[in-house]
Every structure is written in structure tokens, then in C-alpha cells.
Amino acid sequence: xxxxxxxxxxxxxxxxxxxxxxxxxxxxxxxxxxxxxxxxxxxxxxxxxxxxxxxxxxxxxxxxxxxxxxxxxxxxxxxxxxxxxxxxxxxxxxxxxxxxxxxxxxxxxxxxxxxxxxxxxxxxxxxxxxxxxxxxxxxxxxxxxxxxxxxxxxxxxxxxxxxxxxxxxxxxxxxxxxxxxxxxxxxxxxxxxxxxxxx
Amino acid sequence: xxxxxxxxxxxxxxxxxxxxxxxxxxxxxxxxxxxxxxxxxxxxxxxxxxxxxxxxxxxxxxxxxxxxxxxxxxx
Numbered sequence: 074x075x076x077x078x079x080x081x082x083x084x085x086x087x088x089x090x091x092x093x094x095x096x097x098x099x100x101x102x103x104x105x106x107x108x109x110x111x112x113x114x115x116x117x118x119x120x121x122x123x124x125x126x127x128x129x130x131x132x133x134x135x136x137x138x139x140x141x142x143x144x145x146x147x148x149x150x151x152x153x154x155x156x157x158x159x160x161x162x163x164x165x166x167x168x169x170x171x172x173x174x175x176x177x178x179x180x181x182x183x184x185x186x187x188x189x190x191x192x193x194x195x196x197x198x199x200x201x202x203x204x205x206x207x208x209x210x211x212x213x214x215x216x217x218x219x220x221x222x223x224x225x226x227x228x229x230x231x232x233x234x235x236x237x238x239x240x241x242x243x244x245x246x247x248x249x250x251x252x253x254x255x256x257x258x259x260x261x262x263x264x265x266x267x268x269x270x271x272x
Numbered sequence: 273x274x275x276x277x278x279x280x281x282x283x284x285x286x287x288x289x290x291x292x293x294x295x296x297x298x299x300x301x302x303x304x305x306x307x308x309x310x311x312x313x314x315x316x317x318x319x320x321x322x323x324x325x326x327x328x329x330x331x332x333x334x335x336x337x338x339x340x341x342x343x344x345x346x347x
Contacts, residue, residue, distance in 0.1 A: 093346065100343045107339055111331040125335050132339045180280045184315045201318040209326035227288070228320065229327055234290065253284060259323075 099139045103132065106149050113230040114156055116213055117222060127163075131156040147236065154240045157222065183260035190268045204267050212262035220255030223248055228256070278302075279309045283316060 107128070114131075115124040134155050135142075142151050187203050216224060226237040227248075234252075238245045279302050285291050286299045303310050 096344060097346075104336075104340060104343075107336060108331050111335070112328065115329050116327055121329070121332075125332070125338075128331075128335060129338055129342065133342050136342055136344060180283055180316075181312050183319070184312050201315065201322050204319075204322065204326075206326040209323050213323075213327060229324060234288070249285075249290075252288075256284060260319075 096139055099142065100136060102148055103135055103139075103152060106152060107132070109149055109230075110152050110156065113153060113225055116225045116229060117157065117160055117218075119214060127156060127160060130159050134159070150232065150236045150240055153226070153230070153232075154242075157240055177254055177257040178261050178264075180257060180260075182257070183264045186264040186268055204263060208263050208266040212259055212266055215262040216255055216258050220251050220258055223251040224255040224259060227252055276302075276306060276309050279306070280312075283309075283313060287313075287316060287320065 110131070111124065111128055114128055115121065118124050118127060131152060135152055142148065190203075213221065213224070222241055223237055226232045226240060227234070232240065234245050234248045237252075238248045241248070243251075279299065282291060282295065282299050286296065291299060303313055
């Protein structure tokens with residue numbers, strides 16, 4: 074039986090039509106997720122401009138290499154893996170040195186800090202209300218990148234530990250330890266901006 | 273789990289639903305018995321929700337258009 078050559082298969086009009094249909098479907102699905110991808114991307118980098126550049130690079134690469142996506146798997150995680158790799162390629166990790174990491178406190182630090190400066194109010198809802206949106210956004214930007222990536226993926230992007238591990242290409246145990254420390258650093262930074270850094 | 277120090281360690285994985293069933297059982301028993309940790313647990317839950325909402329920044333409409341323009345043109 075004669076084998077169908079690659080050339081013949083690729084120029085087969087039916088195959089071309091299927092290919093085009095799959096590609097269009099992929100592009101539409103990827104674009105439908107762009108709001109969710111941006112929500113994460115915006116806080117992986119320092120500014121809106123950087124996030125916009127990174128989104129465009131990510132989608133350009135995704136559209137070029139759409140065939141390497143396995144249908145039925147998590148497309149949002151696949152897009153964010155491209156995005157985080159591009160972000161690393163931009164060399165932003167080189168800027169950080171370990172001794173620049175902010176101090177972290179215990180898990181209850183923020184609560185205790187807000188409570189002690191809250192005129193004795195111990196109602197949890199009111200304690201949270203002491204924080205402003207700006208406190209949170211600026212505190213998040215102070216968390217060093219390695220920790221922030223994990224906090225943003227899990228707490229803002231709603232990814233599981235396993236998804237975050239795959240996206241960042243690190244072990245799940247590393248995700249858990251960075252998340253733990255990252256959240257503590259975030260709380261410390263929120264406490265500093267909400268009640269001042271005097272202790 | 274018998275004390276508040278353990279509870280502080282387990283609070284985040286508990287909220288992430290990352291504890292085993294036995295650990296979760298212990299955590300919940302402690303939370304039921306201890307108002308100090310219960311207050312902090314409720315605060316952590318509120319805080320997580322608050323952080324999630326506070327950082328939302330809608331994607332600019334122009335960016336959406338730019339992304340759509342990166343699609344492969346139809347032949």
C-alpha cells in the first residue's frame with residue numbers, strides 16, 4: 074500500500090480546513106481567557122505598561138505555537154507558563170539579591186498589629202476595613218518576585234499548588250514554602266502601610 | 273493539634289484545603305474551642321477575600337484589541 078507523503082497530507086484541502094478551524098478555535102479560547110490572564114500578569118510585574126507588553130508577547134508566542142498546546146488541558150495555565158517564562162527571560166530576577174528580602178513576621182502579625190491600633194475594636198470585619206486598596210496593591214509590589222509569583226498565582230489567579238508548580242517549573246514543596254513566606258511578607262508590608270512601620 | 277502555635281502554622285494550609293482529613297479534623301476542633309484562633313481565622317478569611325478584590329484592575333480595552341490583532345489572518 075502506498076504511503077501518503079507529508080507533502081500530500083499537508084496540501085490536502087480537508088486537512089488544511091481542519092487545521093484552520095482548530096487554530097481559530099484555539100485563538101478564540103485564548104482570547105476569552107485574556108481578562109483572567111491579565112489579572113495575574115498585572116501583579117507579576119511592576120507597572121501596567123510592563124503588563125501590557127508582556128501580554129502582547131505572550132499572545133504572539135501562544136498564537137505562533139498553538140500546536141504545542143494539548144486540547145483538553147488547562148489553557149489558562151499554559152498561557153501563564155509562557156508569560157512567566159517570558160517574564161524571567163526579561164531578566165527581572167537578576168535584580169534581586171537575597172539580603173534585600175523584607176522582614177517577615179508570624180502569620181497573625183497583621184491581625185495583632187491592626188487590633189492593637191484599633192481602639193480596642195476586635196471585630197474581624199472592622200479590622201480588615203482598616204486596610205485600603207492602595208495598602209494592598211503597594212504591599213504586593215513590595216514582595217520579592219520569587220514569593221510574589223506564587224502568591225499571585227495561588228491567591229489572585231486561583232491556581233492550585235500543582236498548577237503553580239507546573240507554571241513556574243518548581244517543585245510543589247517549593248510552591249508551599251514560598252507561598253507561606255510570601256503571604257507573611259505581604260502581611261508585614263500591609264501592616265507597615267496601614268499603621269506605619271513604627272513598632 | 274493542641275495549641276495556638278500549631279494552629280498558626282496550619283491556618284494557611286487549612287484555608288488552602290491542603291491538610292489531610294485527620295489534620296483538618298484537629299484544626300477544626302481547635303478552632304471550635306479557641307476564640308483567640310477563631311478570631312484570627314475569620315480575619316484571615318476576610319483578608320484573603322479583601323486582597324483578591326483590592327488588586328483587580330480591569331484589562332484596558334485597547335489591549336484586548338491589540339491581542340486580537342495578533343491572530344493569524346485567515347487565508
